[in-house]
Amino acid sequence: MKKELISIIKEAGKILKEGYFAQKEVTFKAKKDLVTTYDIAIENFLKEAFSKAFGDFNVIAEESDNSDLVFNNSIIIDPIDGTTNFVNQVPHTCISVGVYKNKKPYIGIVYNPILDELYSAEVSKGAFCNGNKISVSKDENLMTSLLSTGFPYTSATNEDDLNDVMKKMKNILPNCQDIRRLGSAALDLCYVARGTYEGYYEMNLKAWDVSAGMIVLSEAGGRFTNEKGEPYKLFRDKYIVATNGLIHDSLLNKL
Numbered sequence: 029m030k031k032e033l034i035s036i037i038k039e040a041g042k043i044l045k046e047g048y049f050a051q052k053e054v055t056f057k058a059k060k061d062l063v064t065t066y067d068i069a070i071e072n073f074l075k076e077a078f079s080k081a082f083g084d085f086n087v088i089a090e091e092s093d094n095s096d097l098v099f100n101n102s103i104i105i106d107p108i109d110g111t112t113n114f115v116n117q118v119p120h121t122c123i124s125v126g127v128y129k130n131k132k133p134y135i136g137i138v139y140n141p142i143l144d145e146l147y148s149a150e151v152s153k154g155a156f157c158n159g160n161k162i163s164v165s166k167d168e169n170l171m172t173s174l175l176s177t178g179f180p181y182t183s184a185t186n187e188d189d190l191n192d193v194m195k196k197m198k199n200i201l202p203n204c205q206d207i208r209r210l211g212s213a214a215l216d217l218c219y220v221a222r223g224t225y226e227g228y229y230e231m232n233l234k235a236w237d238v239s240a241g242m243i244v245l246s247e248a249g250g251r252f253t254n255e256k257g258e259p260y261k262l263f264r265d266k267y268i269v270a271t272n273g274l275i276h277d278s279l280l281n282k283l
């Protein structure tokens with residue numbers, strides 16, 4: 029299944045790459061939440077190809093009405109993760125596809141066609157970037173850790189969320205090497221998986237933002253939980269905290 033998934037996602041990557049350099053029609057789903065005709069085109073392409081190739085799975089996708097779908101044997105798609113980057117030609121943008129069997133992680137693929145980086149993982153078979161095995165960093169010290177985070181779209185409308193972002197930043201920034209905000213949760217998880225970042229945290233993510241990156245990260249030896257240190261659950265948890273495992277408790281303590 030993994031090989032076939034990758035070849036379909038690479039085809040979809042051509043649409044993303046074409047759109048990245050083209051004039052785009054942008055509409056707003058919420059005050060800060062963008063969508064383009066390319067998000068829809070990639071999603072439709074993937075849904076059609078996956079339904080044909082993998083009939084035993086339903087497809088839960090960011091731009092679709094998923095209300096009558098049950099999460100079980102499911103392919104969870106984000107056609108463009110990092111849409112704001114895509115619109116502004118910041119090359120940190122990707123297609124994210126997570127496959128779940130009986131609600132359990134199975135295969136994760138994250139593809140950035142602009143930088144030509146394809147992250148892939150199948151449970152118990154390791155994590156890879158462009159076919160080369162990747163693993164998390166060995167840094168045990170929060171103070172020398174490069175971290176990443178993201179800011180929720182609700183920062184424009186929900187003062188509690190905004191205050192929580194600022195509070196956590198104030199607790200963590202003085203106690204780590206530095207913090208990045210590159211704008212794609214799927215890629216942020218892969219950057220922890222490949223050892224670029226020691227850790228990453230963010231609130232209000234949706235299942236399609238993290239469904240694939242979580243599988244890549246755990247196959248690379250990383251750990252992810254909610255902010256209380258409990259196993260992170262798709263469709264439930266407000267916060268994801270993802271690390272190399274070694275700094276996990278220190279990061280949770282500061283959050």
Ligand code: LIP
Pocket residue numbers: 106108109110111112178179180181210211212213214230232233234237
């Ligand atoms: C986005 C992310 C980004 C995060 C936003 C949003 P989209 O996904 O991956 O890093 O901060 O909250 O979820 O909307 O570009 O698919």
